[in-house]
Amino acid sequence: MKHTGIGYRKDFGTAFLTEESMNPAFVEVAPENWIDVGGFWKQQLKQVAERYPIYTHGLSLSIGSPDPIDWDFLKKVKLFLKEWNVPIYSEHLSYSQCDNAHLYDLLPIPFTEDAVKHVSDRIRQVQDFLERKLVIEIVSYYTPVAAEMNEVSFINSILKESDCELLFDINNIYVNAFNHSYNPYDFIDQLDLSRVRYIHMAGHEKVSDELIIDTHGQAIIDPVYALFEHAIKKLPNEVPVLLERDFNIPKMNVLKNEMERLEGICNKTWIHEPNAI
Amino acid sequence: MSPTLSEKTLGNQRKLAEYCRNGEPVQMDGLTPNRIHHYRRLVFGVVSEALSSTYPLTQNLLTEKEWKTLINQFFEEHKCKDPQVWKMPKELISFVHSTQQDLLKSYPQIIDLLNLEWIEVKYYMMPDFDTPRSTTKDFWQDAWQLNPESEVLFFNYPVHRKNARLISRTDRGSYHCLVFRQPETLKVKFMHLSPIFAMIIELMRTEGESLASHYPKFTAQLNLSMTQNEFSSLIKPFFIKLKQDGMIY
Numbered sequence: 243m244k245h246t247g248i249g250y251r252k253d254f255g256t257a258f259l260t261e262e263s264m265n266p267a268f269v270e271v272a273p274e275n276w277i278d279v280g281g282f283w284k285q286q287l288k289q290v291a292e293r294y295p296i297y298t299h300g301l302s303l304s305i306g307s308p309d310p311i312d313w314d315f316l317k318k319v320k321l322f323l324k325e326w327n328v329p330i331y332s333e334h335l336s337y338s339q340c341d342n343a344h345l346y347d348l349l350p351i352p353f354t355e356d357a358v359k360h361v362s363d364r365i366r367q368v369q370d371f372l373e374r375k376l377v378i379e380i381v382s383y384y385t386p387v388a389a390e391m392n393e394v395s396f397i398n399s400i401l402k403e404s405d406c407e408l409l410f411d412i413n414n415i416y417v418n419a420f421n422h423s424y425n426p427y428d429f430i431d432q433l434d435l436s437r438v439r440y441i442h443m444a445g446h447e448k449v450s451d452e453l454i455i456d457t458h459g460q461a462i463i464d465p466v467y468a469l470f471e472h473a474i475k476k477l478p479n480e481v482p483v484l485l486e487r488d489f490n491i492p493k494m495n496v497l498k499n500e501m502e503r504l505e506g507i508c509n510k511t512w513i514h515e516p517n518a519i
Numbered sequence: 520m521s522p523t524l525s526e527k528t529l530g531n532q533r534k535l536a537e538y539c540r541n542g543e544p545v546q547m548d549g550l551t552p553n554r555i556h557h558y559r560r561l562v563f564g565v566v567s568e569a570l571s572s573t574y575p576l577t578q579n580l581l582t583e584k585e586w587k588t589l590i591n592q593f594f595e596e597h598k599c600k601d602p603q604v605w606k607m608p609k610e611l612i613s614f615v616h617s618t619q620q621d622l623l624k625s626y627p628q629i630i631d632l633l634n635l636e637w638i639e640v641k642y643y644m645m646p647d648f649d650t651p652r653s654t655t656k657d658f659w660q661d662a663w664q665l666n667p668e669s670e671v672l673f674f675n676y677p678v679h680r681k682n683a684r685l686i687s688r689t690d691r692g693s694y695h696c697l698v699f700r701q702p703e704t705l706k707v708k709f710m711h712l713s714p715i716f717a718m719i720i721e722l723m724r725t726e727g728e729s730l731a732s733h734y735p736k737f738t739a740q741l742n743l744s745m746t747q748n749e750f751s752s753l754i755k756p757f758f759i760k761l762k763q764d765g766m767i768y
Binding site: 344 | 532535536537547550554557603604644700
């Protein structure tokens with residue numbers, strides 16, 4: 243495949259390596275799950291890295307945290323990115339640490355002007371340290387927290403002030419639009435799409451008539467494919483696309499079918515710009 | 520605190536994070552009250568899953584109620600320090616040690632068991648030591664190279680030898696155990712050691728040199744009344760086993 247990669251998980255490492263026909267354009271890992279890791283898992287990741295480029299999607303940077311940046315942790319991330327020759331380091335526009343306690347999940351940042359400044363300042367510091375652009379993901383959220391501005395203005399302001407890049411998570415936009423009753427197409431049309439560096443696609447779980455949880459545990463649904471098709475038509479460049487699947491992992495051929503569907507949409511849409519990734 | 524973050528935003532971020540840990544009702548502008556519990560559920564799920572998968576034997580030792588209570592208390596009272604969730608479970612050991620007097624009384628082996636389980640994870644995951652290997656030719660005269668991914672552990676209870684549920688206070692004693700990651704299989708191996716072999720391995724680790732050069736220390740410390748040949752014949756099978764298992768090169 244040329245555009246479509248897959249989130250690599252220890253759960254399916256052996257099956258992945260024995261399934262030659264998967265052939266993703268790249269694989270994505272969470273650095274936190276691999277930093278300071280040797281032995282069996284590192285050997286397996288080496289085999290993966292011999293075949294595919296490694297992209298990364300961090301979990302614990304906590305870029306929106308009120309706590310200071312964890313420079314020791316970031317040093318390890320920098321070494322990891324160098325060791326595995328990683329072209330993309332993406333993270334979440336959220337916080338997962340507060341008052342020196344890690345929560346290991348993605349809490350929504352209040353959409354406020356001071357949070358824009360705070361987060362942008364931290365992104366700039368991280369970018370300076372890592373000597374690369376950070377690719378920030380729009381996260382799914384289940385309740386707003388003391389918002390003083392709308393979500394799209396919050397995101398665009400951070401992109402502009404921090405000069406970072408955007409991880410365009412189409413499923414998250416769909417989930418947020420459903421949960422907070424707005425039109426995902428309008429939301430996409432208002433985003434600064436010149437900053438999009440990377441796309442994530444995933445499934446979710448509808449837990450009630452008015453709430454979707456972003457589980458990454460199901461197949462991508464048709465309305466999210468439709469939104470994806472709409473979104474990529476608007477991008478100025480081709481970008482890599484990731485299939486995320488973190489729970490209820492199906493057989494490799496099921497994941498491969500999802501990747502092929504994504505790749506087909508990319509090929510159909512980006513036919514005139516073959517070398518822009 | 521960041522100079523750019525207002526007290527209000529900081530306060531709201533704190534309130535949400537505290538709610539996730541302690542579940543105390545929280546009020547904030549714009550909050551959707553019937554949804555916020557999902558955050559607590561999701562955060563708890565990550566912590567609980569990490570602890571259960573690291574400590575299956577400890578979970579099995581405790582009653583279901585005791586385990587649930589322990590995990591809930593850890594989640595609410597302990598501030599997890601490690602940004603890497605797979606390393607976080609080691610923080611449970613000091614938490615139990617410092618806060619769980621009732622569990623320590625009911626299960627005196629619990630700290631040893633927690634350590635054993637964490638060490639297995641630690642050794643399975645630990646970074647590789649890329650040290651060049653030499654091959655020992657003469658078992659007695661040459662210096663052995665120890666697998667750097669190894670250590671001698673000390674336990675008060677025989678958690679490495681016996682089902683933890685069958686251990687009682689009468690089992691209290693001094694137990695030594697060797698742990699190492701086998702270079703060929705990359706699996707973690709635990710091996711019970713007598714005090715003599717524990718001492719020999721520690722001497723080899725700290726001072727290097729050959730077994731022959733350590734022999735005077737062995738005889739002095741162990742008050743041995745056997746010849747050098749008798750002693751070397753006695754310990755040779757153990758060293759052959761260590762070599763076969765990849766503990767020494």
